Amino acid sequence: MLRQPQLLSRNSHNNNSNFRKQSPATPRGLFLFPPMKRSDCFYLGKIVKTLGLKGQVVALFDTDNVDRYKNLQTVFIDISNDLVPFSVKNISFKKLSASLALENIDHIDKAKGLVNAQLYLPLKELPPVSGNDFYFHEIINYKVFDNFYSC
Secondary structure (H helix, E strand, O other): OOOOOEEEEHHHOOOOOOOOOOOOOOOOOEEEEOOOOHHHEEEEEEEEEEEOOOOEEEEEEOOOOHHHHOOOOEEEEEEOOEEEEEEEEEEEEEOOEEEEEEOOOOOHHHHHOOOOOEEEEEHHHOOOOOOOOOOHHHHOOOOOOOOOOOO
């Protein structure tokens, strides 16, 4: 389960450079601390469109098993190269796409700003795999040989 980030007011940062800039989706006057590093996360998918007028979005998940994410509580969205956490109020699936209702995104105008944004989750949220199973991010820069087709 993901911990909620600590929220700090605009006046409490005392010019500390470790504080994150305010994003359009962050509540006014609040900063998120500490920032999530992309190297500690894996790519989950991408927001492809809005859904309805109440700020829901549709995301395509880059996975072969969406059942792992039915209880998703928090997702990190890439906004201006920062991974910003959003609480998931509701999620429903249709094949490999998901409709998401996110905290503080309550109008279509706010949701439009998230279209084409990438979704991430912390690596520690991945369930362990066994046998010959693997995750895509684990095989980057590997060479694949196919004895059947002699490649």
